[in-house]
Amino acid sequence: MTSPIDILTINTIRTLAADVVRKANSGHPGAPMGCAPMAHILFSRFITANPANPKWPNRDRFVLSNGHACALQYILLHILGYDLTMDDLIQFRQTDSRTPGHPESHITSGIEVSTGPLGQGFANAVGLAMAQVHCAATFNKPGYDLFTNHTYVICGDGCLQEGVSCEAASLAGHLKLGNLIVLYDDNYVTIDGHTNLSFTEDVLKRFEAYGWHTQYLADGDHDLAGIHEAIERAKKVTDKPSIIKIKTTIGVGSKNQGTEKVHGSPLQPDDIVAIKKLYGFDPEKFFHVPDEVYNYGKQFCEKGAKAEAEWNQLLEKYCSEYHDLGAEIKRRFSSKLPDNWENHLPRYNPSDSPVATRKLSENVLNKIADVLPELIGGSADLTGSNLTRWKTAEEFQADSSGLGTYSGRYVRYGVREHAMSAAMNGLASYGGIIPFGGTFLNFISYGLGAVRLSALSSFRVIYVMTHDSIGLGEDGPTHQPIETAASLRALPNLLFLRPADGNEVSGAYLTAIKNHERPSVIALSRQNVPHLEGSSVENTLRGGYILKDVDCAQIILTGTGTELSIAVDAAKLLENEGIKARIVSLPCFDLFDEQSLEYRLSVFPDGIPVLSIEALSTFGWSKYAHASLGMKSFGSSGPYKELYKKYGFTPENTADKAKQVIEFYKVHQVPSLVNRPFKQ
Amino acid sequence: MTSPIDILTINTIRTLAADVVRKANSGHPGAPMGCAPMAHILFSRFITANPANPKWPNRDRFVLSNGHACALQYILLHILGYDLTMDDLIQFRQTDSRTPGHPESHITSGIEVSTGPLGQGFANAVGLAMAQVHCAATFNKPGYDLFTNHTYVICGDGCLQEGVSCEAASLAGHLKLGNLIVLYDDNYVTIDGHTNLSFTEDVLKRFEAYGWHTQYLADGDHDLAGIHEAIERAKKVTDKPSIIKIKTTIGVGSKNQGTEKVHGSPLQPDDIVAIKKLYGFDPEKFFHVPDEVYNYGKQFCEKGAKAEAEWNQLLEKYCSEYHDLGAEIKRRFSSKLPDNWENHLPRYNPSDSPVATRKLSENVLNKIADVLPELIGGSADLTGSNLTRWKTAEEFQADSSGLGTYSGRYVRYGVREHAMSAAMNGLASYGGIIPFGGTFLNFISYGLGAVRLSALSSFRVIYVMTHDSIGLGEDGPTHQPIETAASLRALPNLLFLRPADGNEVSGAYLTAIKNHERPSVIALSRQNVPHLEGSSVENTLRGGYILKDVDCAQIILTGTGTELSIAVDAAKLLENEGIKARIVSLPCFDLFDEQSLEYRLSVFPDGIPVLSIEALSTFGWSKYAHASLGMKSFGSSGPYKELYKKYGFTPENTADKAKQVIEFYKVHQVPSLVNRPFKQ
DSSP states (O other): OOOHHHHHHHHHHHHHHHHHHHHHTOSOOHHHHHHHHHHHHIIIIIOOOOTTOTTOTTOOEEEESSGGGHHHHHHHHHHTTSSOOHHHHHTTTOTTOSSOSSOOTTTSTTOOSOOOSTTHHHHHHHHHHHHHHHHHHHHOBTTBOOOOOOEEEEEEHHHHHSHHHHHHHHHHHHHTOTTEEEEEEEOSEETTEEGGGTOOSOHHHHHHHHTOEEEEESOTTTOHHHHHHHHHHHHHOOSSOEEEEEEOOTTTTSTTTTSGGGTSSOOOHHHHHHHHHHTTOOTTOOSOOOHHHHHHHHHHHHHHHHHHHHHHHHHHHHHHHSHHHHHHHHHHHTTOOOTTGGGGSOOOOTTSOOEEHHHHHHHHHHHHTTTOTTEEEEESSOHHHHTOOOTTOOEEOOGGGTSOBTTOOEEEOOSOHHHHHHHHHHHHHHSSOEEEEEEEGGGGGGGHHHHHHHHHTTOOOEEEEESOSGGGGGGOTTTOOSSHHHHHHTSTTOEEEOOOSHHHHHHHHHHHHHOTTSOEEEEOOSSEEOOOTTOOHHHHTTSOEEEEOOTTOSEEEEEOGGGHHHHHHHHHHHHHTTOOEEEEEOSOHHHHHTSOHHHHHHHSOTTOOEEEEEEEEOTTGGGTOSEEEEESSOOOSSOHHHHHHHTTOSHHHHHHHHHHHHHHHHHOSSOOTTOOSSOO | OOOHHHHHHHHHHHHHHHHHHHHHTOSOOHHHHHHHHHHHHIIIIIOOOOTTOTTOTTOOEEEESSGGGHHHHHHHHHHTTSSOOHHHHHTTTOTTOSSOSSOOTTTSTTOOSOOOSTTHHHHHHHHHHHHHHHHHHHHOBTTBOOOOOOEEEEEEHHHHHSHHHHHHHHHHHHHTOTTEEEEEEEOSEETTEEGGGTOOSOHHHHHHHHTOEEEEESOTTTOHHHHHHHHHHHHHOOSSOEEEEEEOOTTTTSTTTTSGGGTSSOOOHHHHHHHHHHTTOOTTOOSOOOHHHHHHHHHHHHHHHHHHHHHHHHHHHHHHHSHHHHHHHHHHHTTOOOTTGGGGSOOOOTTSOOEEHHHHHHHHHHHHTTTOTTEEEEESSOHHHHTOOOTTOOEEOOGGGTSOBTTOOEEEOOSOHHHHHHHHHHHHHHSSOEEEEEEEGGGGGGGHHHHHHHHHTTOOOEEEEESOSGGGGGGOTTTOOSSHHHHHHTSTTOEEEOOOSHHHHHHHHHHHHHOTTSOEEEEOOSSEEOOOTTOOHHHHTTSOEEEEOOTTOSEEEEEOGGGHHHHHHHHHHHHHTTOOEEEEEOSOHHHHHTSOHHHHHHHSOTTOOEEEEEEEEOTTGGGTOSEEEEESSOOOSSOHHHHHHHTTOSHHHHHHHHHHHHHHHHHOSSOOTTOOSSOO
16 A cells, blocks of 8 residues: 555655754754654645646645645655645745745745644645535536545644634534545644643543544554554544544654654754665755655646646546536636626615615625635624524525535635634635625624735635624624724735725725735624715725815815715815815725825825724724724713714714814914824 | 422513513524523522622523523523513613524623524533532632533523534533533424424434533423433532423413414414413413512522522631632632733734744733633644643643643633634633633634624623635645634724734733733734834734834825735835835724824825735725735635745735825825725
């Protein structure tokens, strides 16, 4: 079952990992060495993929959840013929290299998801597995097993300690994801030392409790046949995800093997010499891959190319028999949107009844969900509050649950915000899917570790976040976001949208769906808002625009979401006093900042002071506003109208503040930036 | 074992809960009704506390982790004689009431921790239990069982789905916290519907895997004796935390009992009439508590007052026998710091060798840990990186682990950032303890749900966050914080400190420890920094100050942390060209904003443009700076010196940007806030 080439490949990975990390003078040699046997068996026996086309839809997915062990993954990609050269390996962890310190899916071909923050990869894999069963249930037909891939994960104990993986494991068990197979590298070592310092639970028993199939292998350093057989058995279990706990020795072969010393620092040169000798390698050779190993890599490529060619043939045949479905596969996996889908977005007039923006979001979903079958969404157990479930939605559930099928598109994530966010990254990574998920805006803080990876990885994930301010009311400050908008506005490559009314909600979805390479957070209200004169779907795409203009404005009132209509009402009060105010809507800072300076100056010209109003922290508004009306403390529990009064979010107070701003700037020509009309 | 008063009290809670939520027209009636039996048995048979002194150190702690059920807790506090009147109950969820929509420990007497965000209370309870065993091991002596309290939790399935509780449960099992008893209200209903939609794991088996003692009770609606006996059994298990899964009917007695309809909305008036009739109450009476129930409450008070009086006597006797320890208990539980502790803070001169601020933090801990025995800290498995372990530290572990004892003060939190943060809230809540915990600054995002509750609850928790920028280097953008400072600066009642050198690190700890009623995040570098001329421990307390001044400054360079020395070097380059620059250090925005306008204007006067430099998102700097040098994207993997060049954090680029700012403001007198010298 195993042969000399297996041993040779494994030892090549081990010695190369030692060289790669040593050359970088930074990194983690121990886990790549310890995981080499399981990784090799996985790739040589089980994984079908085509290095010449790393995006082939039906490839098996591999996730290295313990991303710090990425020397392993880079070495495998190199040996297996992916677009990663020996020079790239030599450039490990160097500036602008294709081999960064942790795997980044947008940087390195063949990497599915960005990992390293522990537990994320595991939870991404649950999303990847969900995507596969969904595509299979949606597209496979008798004789056409187009979507059959597995998702394989290697993870360490760190990943399994993290809450995000616990949530994801429970979800995967519930969903009976038989296509998910996790190899748990149990090396008993963490950064702090032996796992007995902090991690003494019975992991496999825990996974049994989640409804997983579990196996244990006592010698992951040498028992290649055992690894092979365990994965074989796991593949045969089709109604449960599988975890195989594999006992290994971290840094196996090093004089410090089995200790935390080999975890996060390069091995010493003399140690590397000894390791190479131990494994029958020439200690004078560095970055050495034997020809036999490269030959094995070529065979992997050939097998993968053949598999893809057969798959493409099958798809063509499928297209002739199932014309529409075949076209859908091609469209969705090339990230094309259906023609004219945006015509389905609802548009509103000021005479339409006031309505909560979360309800307007539901309206959008009701209009576009059938037009965009790649939209797959749900909520972290707040469906009735987030209003994320569209009328025709069907449940995404295992057939045997009796509650739905995998072809359903409404996901019950449970009370698991972090796993939802991370699983959405996996769903987006799979291809052909636009995932969205809902919770209260405040609880995006539970999933922020995953949200920032949506942004870093350029995944189009849509976060539908309702109850977006103190307007949430009675639930109180534990549930009222304050710092949240600042946090998301400061995050690169993510669009934080806070639409003010119906047209802007449609504009927010248009933005989120059109932006293929970045996630969006759409912040939505619990309370009703009127539809505003001058609001626009298209202008929302510019991030900011003049909602209402006047000649010779003395002040600009700007805001977002539920506070924009307060600004409009304040302008009316000011008008009664003969004071002229322009209104600027700013639904998305990032999109506005991307506009030309000329456009931005046309919105906020020299010489007119700006007052912002937003029922969230004022932090960050100084970018545009000379003075800001916002939250300087946590909110409180009470009916939202009372809270809006308590914290000054009324037309009257806004008008009053506007007059202060105008007065102030009559006498302050070049203000210090700390000297403001009022405390903010 | 049970008597008519038990039934009467339980039904009083149920009917009162219906009234309270109905009157508020908002809230959650179902869980209070379903949990009434277990809560009543807990308080009437097991909990010893003194409503007249809710802060008595040895009281049993009760945490309602499913905080949305807080009508239950408020009703109990009222009946049991805490400072909560019937008027307070009538004001449930109203603005400025003492009965907010979710429990807030700083608002309502008798509430230990702020709960509602699911899973937090559970994890707080682990911290409370850690605190008790620590105080017991530190202070108890033969014949003096001063610290003997238990921590009791009621939680729902939502809490147990959250990752934070999973992490905390694993930690509690590892630490063998026999003083922790959790009652799991298993009512099969979530907001979305039946738990079978998303939560089908075997919870008790999972807890067994964590090393917990588990029990199941089939009828939590009626089997009062069963509840009693199960808690008795749990108390007898002293080497494991306990969980008792209690099957209940949500909203029991309502026509919609057992469904999600009674979860989050008031019951209908006719339903409430029927419920009152069912439970033998007069349907015409609202907010009714029978005299017998108030009498039972009085007995609870008397029992608690007696217990505290006995405890106080015991403490006085202890003080005469163990004078120093007794004085320590009194000092620590009155939140007094030892005299002159701050004299131990290290101070530095510019001639001292450059060193990383994380190392300077270790220096502080080495100097103060023995002087401040209430400091109890650890790391989420990054001890060697965070440098959180002081020289004389002993391990906080169960005796039976062979690794330490509960009197140890160094906590191995494992790879569990969220549980660490939430447990620290529990440790702070217990009293007599100042908790600190370390991870990389980037991974505070994993624990943000708990961090914001440290702030809301006014808990002095110290977050020691290292590797605080792209200066982390090779680990790459998955580990490099960008948005993090903005997020924390926007969070009310939390001090985000980013010290620049040795004196400022000492100043940061001085700030964090002196601020009794707010948490601090101390951001620390991986890379070395020089000790700066003009830096000051005391000035750090002002949040911002002039580090180096010049006559007739043409520009102000301001920054924090590792970038401040770059500003200093840039000023030297500018000086060579005859350009005069003032340097302002801004280690803490919030503290600076609290200074007088006069002081702030003395630092940032009118007429001098300000350029900020910080290797984090520029978002928020517009508050002080006319232009900002910072991160506009994620970072990348590489040696930090190269990254600093790549992103422009060099004296040369800073000087160049400073000249652009000066030039720009020669011709722009009253700038629009969007028109800046360069893109930021």
